[in-house]
Amino acid sequence: MFEEISQRASFPSQRLSVATFAVMLVAFLLDSGIAWARWSMPLSTIRKIAVGEYLVGTPVSAVFLATARSETPESNHKRMIGLVLATLLLHIIIDVLQ
Numbered sequence: 001m002f003e004e005i006s007q008r009a010s011f012p013s014q015r016l017s018v019a020t021f022a023v024m025l026v027a028f029l030l031d032s033g034i035a036w037a038r039w040s041m042p043l044s045t046i047r048k049i050a051v052g053e054y055l056v057g058t059p060v061s062a063v064f065l066a067t068a069r070s071e072t073p074e075s076n077h078k079r080m081i082g083l084v085l086a087t088l089l090l091h092i093i094i095d096v097l098q
Helices: 014-038 045-070 073-097
Strands: none
Touching: 014 045, 014 073, 045 073
């Protein structure tokens, strides 16, 4: 009778959460460094949005990385989804403006 009820998907482990936040932090740092080296002044609106993404995304992912071990897997999962969705939303806005 209870075999038909599927179990909830498990949340990512602490190790996976730490790895994901570390990859996001490195991506923000590398992207901002490459962008800074390639862009000329003054910045267009699209580039200002990208700079804002770097300025917000880098410290947020660093804080999430620093506190990932002390949070629950469910909390880390929600924070991971929020960070990825916020980044994706900014990229969609940039694409629409282009």
